Amino acid sequence: xxxxxxxxxxxxxxxxxxxxxxxxxxxxxxxxxxxxxxxxxxxxxxxxxxxxxxxxxxxxxxxxxxxxxxxxxxxxxxxxxxxxxxxxxxxxxxxxxxxxxxxxxxxxxxxxxxxxxxxxxxxxxxxxxxxxxxxxxxxxxxxxxxxxxxxxxxxxxxxxxxxxxxxxxxxxxxxxxxxxxxxxxxxxxxxxxxxxxxxxxxxxxxxxxxxxxxxxxxxxxxxxxxxxxxxxxxxxxxxxxxxxxxxxxxxxxxxxxxx
Amino acid sequence: xxxxxxxxxxxxxxxxxxxxxxxxxxxxxxxxxxxxxxxxxxxxxxxxxxxxxxxxxxxxxxxxxxxxxxxxxxxxxxxxxxxxxxxxxxxxxxxxxxxxxxxxxxxxxxxxxxxxxxxxxxxxxxxxxxxxxxxxxxxxxxxxxxxxxxxxxxxxxxxxxxxxxxxxxxxxxxxxxxxxxxxxxxxxxxxxxxxxxxxxxxxxxxxxxxxxxxxxxxxxxxxxxxxxxxxxxxxxxxxxxxxxxxxxxxxxxxxxxxx
Amino acid sequence: xxxxxxxxxxxxxxxxxxxxxxxxxxxxxxxxxxxxxxxxxxxxxxxxxxxxxxxxxxxxxxxxxxxxxxxxxxxxxxxxxxxxxxxxxxxxxxxxxxxxxxxxxxxxxxxxxxxxxxxxxxxxxxxxxxxxxxxxxxxxxxxxxxxxxxxxxxxxxxxxxxxxxxxxxxxxxxxxxxxxxxxxxxxxxxxxxxxxxxxxxxxxxxxxxxxxxxxxxxxxxxxxxxxxxxxxxxxxxxxxxxxxxxxxxxxxxxxxxxx
Numbered sequence: 001x002x003x004x005x006x007x008x009x010x011x012x013x014x015x016x017x018x019x020x021x022x023x024x025x026x027x028x029x030x031x032x033x034x035x036x037x038x039x040x041x042x043x044x045x046x047x048x049x050x051x052x053x054x055x056x057x058x059x060x061x062x063x064x065x066x067x068x069x070x071x072x073x074x075x076x077x078x079x080x081x082x083x084x085x086x087x088x089x090x091x092x093x094x095x096x097x098x099x100x101x102x103x104x105x106x107x108x109x110x111x112x113x114x115x116x117x118x119x120x121x122x123x124x125x126x127x128x129x130x131x132x133x134x135x136x137x138x139x140x141x142x143x144x145x146x147x148x149x150x151x152x153x154x155x156x157x158x159x160x161x162x163x164x165x166x167x168x169x170x171x172x173x174x175x176x177x178x179x180x181x182x183x184x185x186x187x188x189x190x191x192x193x194x195x196x197x198x199x200x201x202x203x204x205x206x207x208x209x210x211x212x213x214x215x216x217x218x219x220x221x222x223x224x225x226x227x228x229x230x231x232x233x234x235x236x237x238x239x240x241x242x243x244x245x246x247x248x249x250x251x252x253x254x255x256x257x258x259x
Numbered sequence: 260x261x262x263x264x265x266x267x268x269x270x271x272x273x274x275x276x277x278x279x280x281x282x283x284x285x286x287x288x289x290x291x292x293x294x295x296x297x298x299x300x301x302x303x304x305x306x307x308x309x310x311x312x313x314x315x316x317x318x319x320x321x322x323x324x325x326x327x328x329x330x331x332x333x334x335x336x337x338x339x340x341x342x343x344x345x346x347x348x349x350x351x352x353x354x355x356x357x358x359x360x361x362x363x364x365x366x367x368x369x370x371x372x373x374x375x376x377x378x379x380x381x382x383x384x385x386x387x388x389x390x391x392x393x394x395x396x397x398x399x400x401x402x403x404x405x406x407x408x409x410x411x412x413x414x415x416x417x418x419x420x421x422x423x424x425x426x427x428x429x430x431x432x433x434x435x436x437x438x439x440x441x442x443x444x445x446x447x448x449x450x451x452x453x454x455x456x457x458x459x460x461x462x463x464x465x466x467x468x469x470x471x472x473x474x475x476x477x478x479x480x481x482x483x484x485x486x487x488x489x490x491x492x493x494x495x496x497x498x499x500x501x502x503x504x505x506x507x508x509x510x511x512x513x514x515x516x517x518x
Numbered sequence: 519x520x521x522x523x524x525x526x527x528x529x530x531x532x533x534x535x536x537x538x539x540x541x542x543x544x545x546x547x548x549x550x551x552x553x554x555x556x557x558x559x560x561x562x563x564x565x566x567x568x569x570x571x572x573x574x575x576x577x578x579x580x581x582x583x584x585x586x587x588x589x590x591x592x593x594x595x596x597x598x599x600x601x602x603x604x605x606x607x608x609x610x611x612x613x614x615x616x617x618x619x620x621x622x623x624x625x626x627x628x629x630x631x632x633x634x635x636x637x638x639x640x641x642x643x644x645x646x647x648x649x650x651x652x653x654x655x656x657x658x659x660x661x662x663x664x665x666x667x668x669x670x671x672x673x674x675x676x677x678x679x680x681x682x683x684x685x686x687x688x689x690x691x692x693x694x695x696x697x698x699x700x701x702x703x704x705x706x707x708x709x710x711x712x713x714x715x716x717x718x719x720x721x722x723x724x725x726x727x728x729x730x731x732x733x734x735x736x737x738x739x740x741x742x743x744x745x746x747x748x749x750x751x752x753x754x755x756x757x758x759x760x761x762x763x764x765x766x767x768x769x770x771x772x773x774x775x776x777x
Contacts (some may be wrong), residue, residue, distance in 0.1 A: 001288050006276065012697025014566060017524065017553040024549065028575065031283065035276040044596050050275060055389065056280035057287065070754060071728030125728040128571065173610035178667035179271025210330030210384040225386035235327060260546050264533065290542065294535040307532060314648065315539035315545065357625020469589030469643040484645035494586060 003027075003141040004057060008049055008064040018127075021132040022120065024258060026138035039066050042097050044246050046159050047175040047184075050100040051226045053088060059192035061224025062101075063129075064092035064139045071125035076132060078140075078150050081108025089146075091137055093128075096159035103158075113149030118149050118244040155232070161186045162249065170252040175228065178247055182230050185250050189223035194222070199230055204255060211235070221252075262286075262400040263316060267294040267308055268324040268388060277386075278322070278393040279377065281346025285397035298325050301356050303505050305418050306434040306443075308484045309359040312347060321360075322396045324386075330384035335391060336407050337399070340367025348405075350396055352387075355418035362417075370409030377408050406438035420445045421508065427510040434487065436505055441489050444509050448482035459490055460501070463514060466510035468492070480511075521545075522575060523657040525646060526553040526567055529582040536645075537581070537652040540638065543682075547769055553722025557584050560615050561677050565693040565702075569744045571606060578620075581647075581655045582610035591644035594650060594667050596658070599626025607664075608691050610629040611646075614677035622630035629668030636667045679704045680767065688770045693746065695764055700748050703768050707741035715774035718749055720761070722773060729753070739770075 005023060007016055011059045016037050023030060035052060039045040046068040053062065067074075075094040082088070083105050094112075102108055113132065116123075118139045123131040136149055162173040163186050172186040192198070197206050198221055208220045216235040224230030229252070232238050244250070262305050266275055275296050283287060294311060298304040303370060304325040312321065327331075329352070338357055340351040342364050349357045353371075361367055372391065375382075377398045382390040395408055421432040431445040451457070456465050457480055467479045475494040483489030488511070491497050503509070525534055525542060534555050538590065541548060544595075553570060557563040563584040593612040600606070601623050610628075621628055631650065635639075636657045641649040654667055663734045680691040681704050690704040715724050716739055727740045728730070736752040742748030747770070750756050762768070 004283060006280075006546075013554040013556050014570075014696065015547070018570045020551050020572045021524075021570060021578070024522060025575045028549075031287075033276055033279050036272040038272045052273075052277045052280060055277045055284070059282045060280070069730045072730045124741075124743040126740060126748075130743065180269075189567055196690075202393065212331045213329045221386060223383075225383040225389065230385075247503075263542060265539075292535055292538050292542075295531040297531050300728075311536045311539060312530075314536045314543070319539070379598045437532065439528075471587045471590045481644060482642075484642040484648065489644075 001247065002029060002031045004031045004033060004171040005063060005141055006033040006035050006056060006060055007037070007039045007063050008039065008045060008059055010039040010045070011037045011065070013130060015129060016129050019157065022130055022134040024136040027142045030138065030141045039046055041066075042066050042095055042152045043159050044128055044176055045254070046097050047098040047161075049090070049098070050104060051176075053101050053104070054083060056088070057076060058078070059064045059089070061091065061137050061141055063133050064090060064097050065129045065133050067093040067095065067128065069093060069095060070128050075153070076113040076128070077156055078146050079108055080111070080146050082212070083103035089140060091133055094156050095170050096157040099156065099158040100161065106126045110153055110156055111146055112153045115149050146238040157248045163187065165191070168253065171251070172229070172250050174244060174246050174248045174250060176226070177239040177244070180232070181189070181239040181241070182224070182232040183239050183242070183244055184224055184226050185229050185231070187229040189227055189229060192221070192223065192229055192252075195254050195256070195259045196258055199251075199253040199255055201251055205231070261288060261290045262320045263290045264322060264396050264400055265292040265319055266296070267298065267303070267304060268296045269298040270296045270324070270388060271446070273298070274386070274388060277389050280391040281389055282397040285394055286401045289397065289400045299504055301325050301327075302418050303435055305356050305359040306420075308349070308357070309363060310362050310435075312363070312403040313342060313345070315347070317345045318348070320348045320350065320396050320400055322392050322515060323349060324388045324392050325356050326352040326354065326387065328352060328354055329387050334412070335372040335387070336415055337370040337372055337395065337405050338367055339370070340364035341403050348399060350392055353415050355416040358415065358417040369412055369415055370405055371412045372409040374408050377403065389426065394479050395411055422446065424450070427512065431488070431509050431511070433503060433505050433507045433509060435504070436498040439491070440498040440500075441483070441491040442498050442503055442509070443483055443485050444488050444490070444507060446511060447487040448486055448488060451480070451482065451488055451511075453514050453517045454515070455517055460509075460510055460515055464490070470478070471515050501512050520547060520549045520579045522549045522551060523568065523581060523655045523659055524551040524553050524574060524578055525555070525556065525581050526563060527555045527585070528557040528563070529555045529647060531555070531585070533645070533647060538647050539579040539654040541656040544653055545660045548656065548659045550589045553604050556772040560584050560613055561763055562694055564615045564618040564677050565679075567616070568609070568622060568696075571619050571622070572601060572604070572651040574606070576604045577607070577773050578607065579607045579655050579659055580609060581651050583647045584615050584690070585611040585613065585646065587613055588609060588646050589698070593671070594631040595674055595771050596627055596631055596654065596664050597624035598664050607658060609651055612674050614675040615682055617674065617676040628671055628674055629664055630671045631668040633667050636662065636680050673746070681705065683709070686771065690747070690768050692762060692766045692768060694744070695757040695762070698750070699759070700742070701748040701768070702742055702744050702761055703749070703758050705747040705770060707745055707747060709745055710741065710770075712740070713772050713774070714776055717769075718772055719769055723749070
């Protein structure tokens with residue numbers, strides 16, 4: 001069975017194709033899946049990785065490169081872990097981008113990549129996706145032991161997801177805005193169980209199951225498919241309408257609960 | 260030979276990757292092709308499906324999810340049919356998105372998916388692409404019989420393509436605007452056989468074979484590669500220039516014919 | 519081992535998928551890689567091809583369609599060559615788009631495609647990507663000899679990369695602006711060896727190794743991963759900030775060199 005290498009970067013167009021060339025040159029017998037190449041922030045990328053990782057097959061290798069510190073002294077991490085008993089491998093810079101997925105793992109080992117034998121010969125200072133991350137992933141997919149490529153390390157950068165719950169309100173942050181303009185917050189779905197109406201940033205909004213439960217152009221709050229509370233507009237762009245951006249804080253107050 | 264699953268959605272970035280993870284988890288031995296994830300309207304998606312379906316190999320499974328009614332009571336359809344003697348399978352919501360391709364089929368059977376055994380265990384209310392459509396496609400690609408997943412049904416939503424022909428003029432509608440800004444209408448190419456010049460929405464435009472037959476920045480009408488009349492601008496964006504949008508009506512009057 | 523067909527076009531969304539359908543219909547046992555479908559200019563596409571070609575495996579077939587002259591009398595070229603001892607095949611219109619990659623080849627043979635047996639039956643005048651380029655690539659990937667599809671030709675369109683070096687300054691041109699807004703020039707990296715500071719279009723800018731060597735929002739000049747000098751902004755879009763576009767001329771004056 002073919003190994004899967006999936007790519008999550010902020011590279012936009014073109015550069016991901018070079019990574020694919022590099023990978024296929026080392027291991028022609030691999031399946032490559034683009035997760036997204038349009039990430040804007042490290043935390044956003046970290047959340048998207050965490051949000052999709054469970055849906056990929058055992059043994060999938062995730063190459064995650066949102067790396068404003070490329071070419072500086074930041075480490076390159078390889079994580080060998082298990083989520084829900086499914087082995088997954090993560091490769092990325094040590095800037096927190098892997099940390100939200102690691103936090104979900106039942107068990108894991110973190111390595112720092114150091115063995116230049118598994119990098120490209122000429123390593124640029126500005127495109128490690130091509131010169132380091134892609135070749136490491138390809139070599140691992142071919143069966144090279146991670147012990148051979150890196151050495152275990154105990155410390156790595158961690159990101160916090162903001163979430164504050166008190167008796168009057170829940171304060172979360174925006175983790176992702178999807179291409180529909182739906183606002184995905186850090187607030188877990190189960191916190192709005194049995195609730196009918198909330199104030200979302202002081203705006204009264206009803207909670208519904210799905211978009212078409214409200215009229216076109218109306219806002220709704222729903223239990224989102226990421227497992228987190230979402231604010232959306234039926235047939236419209238909620239984020240643009242409300243002027244809300246990634247990492248903005250959002251406040252949820254319960255107005256009305258089912259008794 | 261690998262089965263092909265092709266994806267046509269309005270999901271933008273990220274969400275299609277989760278569908279791919281789900282598919283490969285169920286059937287690692289499948290080829291996935293992205294058709295587009297940037298559809299804006301149901302009719303546009305229906306037209307694009309119809310426009311590309313003949314170019315795909317026998318047995319291709321099309322997963323078509325432009326689904327503003329996700330999570331409501333709308334049915335989920337599986338179509339097992341033949342176009343030009345080539346078997347094709349379509350999976351999508353019952354909102355008309357499959358209907359323009361079905362209309363081209365020589366023979367077909369329509370099913371409603373109901374067997375939850377072939378969905379993911381937890382079905383969200385807002386992401387059936389991941390929870391229902393992708394797993395159904397993967398199971399069919401592995402050989403599960405459609406009879407096992409759905410039951411035949413006789414009624415389904417149909418879309419109409421607008422086209423009105425009279426002695427003075429042809430009135431059609433815009434079905435697609437491509438990334439060049441070319442305007443693809445509902446008017447079949449053969450209706451402009453032997454014609455030199457038309458009035459397109461009261462603007463006199465000559466008919467040519469291809470873009471470079473006119474100067475840069477000039478408009479032309481041509482027999483398009485979708486089999487429908489197109490309005491284009493050489494090295495420019497006709498739709499932006501004319502302010503024309505999808506589903507707008509367009510009028511074509513013959514000014515001048517080859518005798 | 520599967521042959522790789524890689525696609526570099528200006529087709530945006532949707533149309534590339536039809537090319538993939540056509541390819542898989544002819545040869546199901548091929549790997550397709552999208553390089554980019556967002557090219558704006560012929561020279562830009564030619565540069566991107568040249569910039570990535572070395573990173574792809576032996577035998578990769580590049581289908582390169584930025585083709586404003588589609589349907590006119592321009593020829594269709596097939597190039598069978600070697601770069602750094604690695605065989606590569608290029609297919610594209612004779613408008614210069616292949617010429618920058620050809621210029622890097624140790625040896626090559628250029629053919630004009632003429633044998634309609636290897637095109638689709640109905641060839642449109644506006645979508646040769648689907649009707650000619652994709653089927654030719656698929657047939658070659660299946661082992662059809664290029665001699666069978668085309669005849670050798672000695673003349674083809676060539677593009678020049680602008681670069682003028684004198685004692686006071688280097689004048690180059692912008693070959694690509696990537697999705698970060700980094701400005702990739704035609705000036706080879708080795709021309710800024712041992713230099714600390716330059717005037718870039720009369721603006722004094724320091725040369726650094728990588729983005730994070732400067733503060734967020736600051737400009738830097740660096741030796742780029744394309745092998746050419748780049749102008750970038752840490753965590754910002756240099757091209758937008760400076761109002762610089764593809765094919766603009768840029769001037770570099772040495773202000774300060776390491777002694």
